[in-house]
Amino acid sequence: MSRYTMAFFRVLASLFVLTNFVLADCECGYSITTAAGNQRYIFTDLLESDFVHLDITDGTQSYGEYGWAAQNFNMTSEVARGPYGESFSPQNAMSNNIDNDRVFTGSGTKGGDAGLNLVVKSEIEDDLVTGADVSTTDTHFYHGTFRAGIKVTDVPGTCSAFFWYMNDTQEIDIEFLSSEFDRDNNTFPVNLVLQSQESRDAGFDASKTTDFQKFNLPFDPTTDFHEYRIDFLPDRVLFYADDEMLAEMNGTGVPSTSGNLQVSHWSNGNSGWSQGPPKSDAVTTISYVKAYFNSSLESRQDDYKTRCKDPSAPTAICAIPEYNSTFFFSNVDNMTPNQTTYHKSNAERTRQQWPCLFAVILTTSAWIVGL
Template identity: 45%
Template sequence: MFVVPSIAFFAVLFAALVRSDCECGYTVNSTLYTDLIETDFLHLQNITGDTDWQGQDYTVSAELARGPYGKNASTTNIVANPLKNEYDWAGDGVNGGDAGLQLIVRGGTPENGGLIPMAELVTSRDDMLYGSFRAGIKITNVNGTCAAFFWYWNNTQEIDMEFLSTQMNETSSPVNLVLQSPQSAKQGFSAQGTGGFVNQQLPYQPDEGFHEYRFDWSPNAVEFYADGVLLQTLSKSVPNTPGHITLSHWSNGDPGWSAGPPVSDALLTVEYVKGYFNSSDPKRQEDWKSRCPSTATVNSTCAVPEVKEAPNGNSSAHTFFFSQEKNMTTNQTVGGEKSIASSIRWTQTASTAVFVFMVASTMEWFI
């Protein structure tokens, strides 16, 4: 005889299902963030299959690009180059050279002040409001490009870590730390003199290996890091609007910034991107509140491990991903469609999986 389970049974079963090690978020220096995004580009076979990211296709005229040349962003300049051995964490990629996602600025001078081919990638989510964001990056050694890892809402709400390859030499290796603001817009989008710009020297050459670049954004300040070491804290013109993360590699020939164009193809290589942040989406906020009463929050959060060395060797490049561990990303909502096959998690019992299937039509999928 078939017995219909009671509501109490399903309540207990659902409570067991949703519990996880990091259910109520992730902490960075004791600051709690409710959401995460993590991408391991060392093992990613095809960037177009990752719903967390969107490759950009657009053109910008020389006038709008504010340089002698315009820009032509194309997904053909975003190339996955995963490791030859899927079990490794460092080494050559399947296409040769450094493994990771390649963002390419094509070499050569465009005719008649034309467009310089470039690459740009943005997160699908644009609800990131305060957080800690980091990326493992190796800068090109070809002069004439700007490599940028940044958060963006608009041209006056922006947090940048930018590398100008023409500034790299034996005695100089800076990263430009920038907070774009209404004041910088009035100066032709130059943040110098606004309190939102520092040309920060690094203790290594960024084109000689991978390093982790990071910024922690709070309502009152933005802290910038390299390999876990605090570089600068900027507290003027701090953005207060939700936005998205961008990886960009470009040139417009401007002698005062990107210079270029490069004489040969220039590669920016990215091992990973990680972000731990709060969402501005009311639906996500309510979801978090419903599963995380104040009494449970302390016991259901996870501290984000800090990078202590450059991610270059096989062991150091294997930085920690919550998303690669069991039971550490439960209830992290997923943008886009997910198939039933990939959504059912057999981590409890077969009956739990059946329960997940039964409620799938009325719930948002979680990972």
């Protein structure tokens, strides 16, 4: 074997090591350090949905093409536990995008706030109040940190919610009741809830349980977007607003299974909760949802083990930025491939990484042959 051939194979071997150990940043996950206890947690997977620029309601798309789907179902007044039933219609979830990828605030092409608009109609149809619910089509979101940018309606008589859900006794809620807002007294409550067996035993009145807290926000949630965050950890749940921790719950209501993520906006006239229905159409807007989590899917766990070769490498684990509405890992170059980002540009970048790598190999081999 000539020295040129030997050199060629040495380069190929080096590149093989490169592809297996330093392919991209964040190969070993995404980390947070909790405000309570200063503990570090690492999550293996991500979902990032920039609703200011991502249209998930385009009728030409397949169901859940970008990981989300507007729901279509009715609930009787008895099931909804109010004087009116609820109707969730895909027509009430409307993507209102900004064409410029570098602009994240302002009006969308349809007017009004850019983002995913969730509408509750004032008109009652067949004793049903029409609202909107959009959920992830996968239910493998286990422990993780889940964040949403939300501007809440100022029309009284609705409930706006960002929540993690498996069933009615395994649920983590952040809920806004617009009838509770009082500008004169500077009172803007947010309701933090773990729906559990305890709440079921209380007739699903979570306010009678230990896993319910009402917190008065230091800002008006109807005038601008703010980030609301759930840290679902193995032994507790932490709630945040704009990166300030609001509450910690660590009782028996902490879920023990995986679930999905949902954003919703509804009313059923229940005097003890949503009140309403609203006297005019009400709109709550979602600008993004970011989820960094451990998947319950064995295939995703195997993928993580395959790609995470050296957790101690400088860029193997990426710290999740504090409240930053415009930062998405899926918009950054050299991010780890094989992630569920549901982001067009990231998918295109991921497909380009391997051709670029092989181009390096071919260029190197041509240089060696030409010696």
